[in-house]
Amino acid sequence: MSNEDASVTSAIDTVRSDVPKHIAIIMDGNGRWAKARGLPRASGHERGVEALRRTVEGAADIGIRYLTVYSFSTENWRRPASEVNALFGLLKLFIQKDLSRLKREGVKIRVIGRREGLPKDISELVDKAEFETAENDTFFLNIAFNYGGREEIARAVKRLAADVGSGVHASSDVTEDLVASYLDTAGMPDPDLLIRTSGEYRLSNFLLWQAAYSELVFFDVLWPDFDQVWLMKAVEMFRERERRFGGVTPEDN
Ligand code: IPE
Numbered sequence: 001m002s003n004e005d006a007s008v009t010s011a012i013d014t015v016r017s018d019v020p021k022h023i024a025i026i027m028d029g030n031g032r033w034a035k036a037r038g039l040p041r042a043s044g045h046e047r048g049v050e051a052l053r054r055t056v057e058g059a060a061d062i063g064i065r066y067l068t069v070y071s072f073s074t075e076n077w078r079r080p081a082s083e084v085n086a087l088f089g090l091l092k093l094f095i096q097k098d099l100s101r102l103k104r105e106g107v108k109i110r111v112i113g114r115r116e117g118l119p120k121d122i123s124e125l126v127d128k129a130e131f132e133t134a135e136n137d138t139f140f141l142n143i144a145f146n147y148g149g150r151e152e153i154a155r156a157v158k159r160l161a162a163d164v165g166s167g168v169h170a171s172s173d174v175t176e177d178l179v180a181s182y183l184d185t186a187g188m189p190d191p192d193l194l195i196r197t198s199g200e201y202r203l204s205n206f207l208l209w210q211a212a213y214s215e216l217v218f219f220d221v222l223w224p225d226f227d228q229v230w231l232m233k234a235v236e237m238f239r240e241r242e243r244r245f246g247g248v249t250p251e252d253n
């Protein structure tokens with residue numbers, strides 16, 4: 001075991017008791033990673049999938065239950081068709097290659113975001129991944145694909161409005177909890193910790209409702225270089241934060 005592995009293992013022992021339940025990650029910087037190496041952007045995305053595999057494994061190892069990763073935004077359609085196709089191809093490959101292993105390991109997959117407009121082969125594969133892992137409850141992996149926070153909220157409001165129109169709910173029943181139950185993340189805890197790689201300091205339309213009180217961590221590392229050591233660093237930073245949720249610290253009371 002290398003020194004680095006040993007320090008990760010001892011850090012894992014100390015955090016197990018106090019890890020965030022739900023981590024959300026904006027996996028950014030694949031293009032810059034590839035560019036720095038004179039490679040096509042698509043190879044940065046390929047290496048990004050490796051980082052995702054390491055992260056799922058690392059998160060499960062330290063006792064995190066929910067991981068939500070941003071893999072294609074509603075705004076990413078603005079990229080050249082060749083890159084959009086490469087990203088779709090990678091989701092397909094990820095599901096085809098990893099589904100049986102994830103299923104065996106007790107991972108429940110949910111793909112959040114807009115389904116309309118996705119190519120038929122992708123939406124069928126997504127349905128299959130969700131269906132085959134529906135009974136799992138060891139670890140919850142949410143893949144945000146064709147996802148935008150505003151689009152998710154608008155779609156939720158549209159369904160809620162239809163239910164109010166048909167008398168399922170009265171307009172006076174509309175509460176934060178009711179709205180949340182119409183979102184793609186219905187039934188899940190909000191992310192405690194949100195990580196963005198690549199040195200950009202913005203949410204880029206990710207989990208706008210759910211991240212209202214998430215602790216934010218920004219790293220300069222490019223996503224393909226992300227690993228369990230970075231994940232541990234984020235968890236350590238999270239543990240040092242004082243979460244007040246609008247209240248005051250007990251000693252100031
Ligand atoms: C993140 O990497 C992956 C997606 C947005 C799909 P980018 O492709 O945004 O990489 P940069 O930001 O251009 O380096």
Ligand code: IPE
Nearest residue numbers: 026027028070071072073204
């Ligand atoms: C956010 O990254 C979307 C994903 C990581 C999937 P972008 O690279 O698309 O975000 P911007 O354009 O820098 O805001």
Ligand code: MG
Nearest residue numbers: 028029030031
């Ligand atoms: Mg980017």
